[in-house]
Amino acid sequence: LYLHVDPQSRIPPCPNYERGFCKFGPECTKRHIRRTLCELYLAGFCPEGPECEKVHPKWSFSEAIRIRAKGEV
C-alpha cells in the first residue's frame, strides 16, 4: 500500500496568512491554506473553542503595535 504524499503538505503553513493576510501572496515560501473563519469567534466568543470546525485565528501583539505606531505618525 502506497500513500501518495502531497509535497505541498511538507511545507509549513504561513503564520501571517493564518492570521488573515500575507504580503508575499503567491511568492510566499510558506503554505497559504484557504480556510473558513468562525463567525461566532469573529463576533467575540465561540463555545466550541478548540473543537470548532472553523478557524479561530489568533491575534498577536505585533498587530496592535503596528496599528498604534501608525496612529501616532
Place this chain on the structure above:
Amino acid sequence: PITQVDLESLEDKPWRKPGADITDYFNYGFDEFSWTSYCLRQDKLRDDYDSNKLMAVCGF
C-alpha cells in the same frame, strides 16, 4: 445569525478548565467578565448600532 452566545446558558465552561487556552474561546482579548460587559453594552446600543451591519461591513 446568532453571533452572541449567552455565557449563563452554558452549563459547562470549558475555558475554565486547567490547561484550557481562553483565546481558543474568546477573541479580542475578552474574558468572561469583559465579554459580558461588552454584550450588555451591545444590547444597549442595539438601536443605533447593529452588529449585523458591522458583519456586513466586514464582508461576512
Place this chain on the structure above:
Amino acid sequence: PITQVDLESLEDKPWRKPGADITDYFNYGFDEFSWTSYCLRQDKLRDDYDSNKLMAVCGF
C-alpha cells in the same frame, strides 16, 4: 517584533493587479478593506475592554 505589514505602506498593492488572485494574499474571504477594519476592531476592543482597566473602573 513587528511581523505584520501595514497595508498603507505597500506602495504597489499586488493583489489589485490584473490576473492576481486576492485569496493568495488574504485568507478567510478578507479583502484590504475588511482586513483593515478587522485589524482596527481588534485594536479597539482589546483597548476598550482591557479587563484590568474594567476592574479598576468597577472598583474590584
